[in-house]
Amino acid sequence: MLKAIYGTKDVLPKDVEKWNFLESTIKNIFASFNYKEIRTPLLEETGLFSRSIGEETDIVSKEMYTFQDRSETSITLRPEMTASVVRAFLEHSLSSQSSLNKLFYIAAMFRQERPQAGRFRQFHQFGAEVLGSSSPLLDAEIIILAYTILKSLGLVDITVKINSLGITSSRKVYLEILKEYLESHLNELSEESRKRFEKNVLRIFDSKFENDIQIMKDAPKLIDHLDDESKQEFQVVQNILRSEQIPFLLDSSLVRGLDYYSKTTFEIVSDKVGSQSALCGGGRYDGLIELLGGTPNYGVGFAAGIERILLALQNEKTKLPDNSSLDLYVVLLNKELLNEYYLFATALRKNHLKVEIDYLSRSVKAQMREANKLRAKFVALFGGEEYAENKVVLKNMGTSVQQVLPLENADKEILLSVGS
């Protein structure tokens, strides 16, 4: 049997409704914060991602869908959106049209990882990128925005974790201090942590080995080595979050995996999605625009995983709105009146009623059962005795009350009844 590609999923009609609810909620909230939607191609030149995300990161070194097109250009299906948005920002000189650009997206991403709960090879993210300001107000706004959206989608049990990585130069100094400390404990560290020592020292803070945790307890903390500017701005962010009554935890082990982050980083987690607890992650990336060849400028943003949010909602047993009902089901009593039947229903559809009819020549009972299954508010019984008198029967499926209407103004009567 033909199957969807490993790690990709069909979204069937009953689930599309949930996606639509999510997407419209997300768009409404972005609109209220005055963010503008941006859409970029799924495909980019591979170099865009290797330069921005970082050659050494897992995403670039082992997770990208990369191939050569016919002109032997190396093409990659986007594994994340920030690089593409910044590329579009530079390509179209958006900064010269407006000194601040607040952008959002809802889009598919691709990473060639082993799928598991809350992780897919094609997955969907919504997110925001604000380009053009270093104001910590925006760091806070991004967090508030992400939190507000998740809450509005119905999530209850979520936690905001924040950290500051400082500016690149102060972080470099700190990393040397940390390495110096760890070198004296290198033999006691787990093998995994020793690998991290080479690749990404900060990750050792995430280690699950008891011995590592003990060692890291006494390690110098990034937060104590922040440059003054980062320190002060981080306070501003925290103050705003407090006055907005957004609960958060300081988490010094929060090191966003991509190379381009600086200063504020944050994550929103849920323990309802299996081991992949991050629903949302983001932060500031002030060096990225310059890195991609633009004149130096500021950026801050976040990305959230739609599949993970749906999973969390499902596991929190949140009921999503269900609009799958039907205004009217038209039952055909006399099969010889098929043409008239079809025209009758079509006329009602032109009045923007949600109308369904029988296409399968089924018995009246079967049609009624179908109407019930589709949760039709009303059923019109077309044909039969009433038709001979130019009339049609309208039944209210909630109250079971029936009335007989003249055909010539049946559409108006039905509109009145269904509308009420």
Added chain:
RNA sequence: GUGAGUAUAGCUCAGUUGGUUAGAGUACCAGGUUGUGGCCCUGGGGGUCAUGGGUUCGAGCCCCAUUACUCACCCCA
């Protein structure tokens, strides 16, 4: 890339120490007196028991391989 687990109807799953024509629930279809839903009742269709080999008189069940999927590690949304 590493590790563990699972595979029987569209879906969720039973299937005894290996023993006749492989079951249930649900979904689907049809009926339960003329042209009326929900609840209920009756009946029906639907399975190469993932695939290929092996052991055996006999395999859904035991063994091996393959494939697919799931979960976890790494990392991330």
